[in-house]
Amino acid sequence: MLKYDISFILNNEQVHISVDPHKTLLDMIREDLDLTGAKEGCGAGECGACTVLVNNRPVNACLMLAVEADGQEIITIEGLSTGEELDELQESFIDHAALQCGYCTPGMIMSAKALLMKNPTPTETEVKKAISGNLCRCTGYKKIIEAVMDVVNKNQQ
């Protein structure tokens, strides 16, 4: 089958890869690049489990074609930590026990991260809006919002 050569930045590293024109960004990231943090939930843009950042904006990777990544900058949950050091949002989710099964967590954190990159001190309402496309079947959202707001409060100090 015809494949397309694309190149893009993934988690601060240049990637060159040949992809099937029908492959989604999510499948390329998980199957070809072995980054399995982004999850497939619905596969239809409804749950947010697959959220990654494209040019610092949250995107449902299940809805974007891999070929569309050409020339873009992609960040996945794996790109947030530096070596052993977790991102402050990741730390805060752990501290607040803001996850149970964890399936929604990478997407949830990426949506929150996109907001904090744009605005380090959003209101709680803005946080709720930013994660409104990310569904969680376990936590009831309260601890998730607390975890994000804890980072926001630290940013305000």
Ligand code: FES
């Ligand atoms: S798997 Fe992409 S939005 Fe649900």
Ligand code: FES
């Ligand atoms: S922690 Fe299970 S879906 Fe959110």
